[in-house]
Amino acid sequence: MRVAAHAQLAMMIESSTSKNSTMELKWLRTTTTPTTKSTTNKNLLRPPIFPIYISTDPRHADPLRLSDLCATCHYSFHRLPCHVAKDQPLLLDTGKLRIALSHSAVVVSVFCKSQHVLSAADGGDDEGFGVVDLVESVTPVTPLDGELVGFGRAVSDCGLTASIYDVMVVPSLRRMGIGRMIVKKIVRMLTNREVYDIAALCTENERSQLSSTLS
Numbered sequence: 001m002r003v004a005a006h007a008q009l010a011m012m013i014e015s016s017t018s019k020n021s022t023m024e025l026k027w028l029r030t031t032t033t034p035t036t037k038s039t040t041n042k043n044l045l046r047p048p049i050f051p052i053y054i055s056t057d058p059r060h061a062d063p064l065r066l067s068d069l070c071a072t073c074h075y076s077f078h079r080l081p082c083h084v085a086k087d088q089p090l091l092l093d094t095g096k097l098r099i100a101l102s103h104s105a106v107v108v109s110v111f112c113k114s115q116h117v118l119s120a121a122d123g124g125d126d127e128g129f130g131v132v133d134l135v136e137s138v139t140p141v142t143p144l145d146g147e148l149v150g151f152g153r154a155v156s157d158c159g160l161t162a163s164i165y166d167v168m169v170v171p172s173l174r175r176m177g178i179g180r181m182i183v184k185k186i187v188r189m190l191t192n193r194e195v196y197d198i199a200a201l202c203t204e205n206e207r208s209q210l211s212s213t214l215s
Helices: 002-014 063-073 094-102 114-121 131-138 178-192 204-214
Strands: 023-029 049-055 106-112 147-156 161-169 197-200
Touching (some): 063 094, 063 147, 063 161, 106 114, 106 178, 114 147, 147 178, 178 197
Parallel strands (some): 161 197
Antiparallel strands (some): 049 106, 106 147
């Protein structure tokens, strides 16, 4: 009975999204689930979902937080590898980053609660999980109380063509569909503006990273 009720709650939550065009709330399923042999009352309380906040509001794309995300993802804006030493730290000019954001046609930011990022990094360990954690897991997240875990943007001539750049997701939350959501959101916003010639420009290394992000 408890499992059935829990599944019903998950379905209701996953189907609820905001009508606000600049934001969308979604609940993702974790990649690990308890086995039948190890299932206990404690594991029954463990939710297979956690909330993320997808925003297309440029005000939510803070250059400092984006700089931290780039460091976490080890993402570099340099397109000329010969100009950057292999062991050189990724130093970003937040002033240039702010200019780039202001000239972007579409900016998508994804936020998640820090505890869910840490939990995913630990392999979804549910030790000590209780009712309070259950309530926290189904409580919506916002850019104010969430951590920036995903990002993507597009540059366009606002008439015919556009290019997608800088799609990234923190390593612990990859292969959950977040990267795919970012790209789909960008494409949807561009096509709504009747821009249909859309490309994603990247190096060979970035192409493999993007494939990993979107899988």
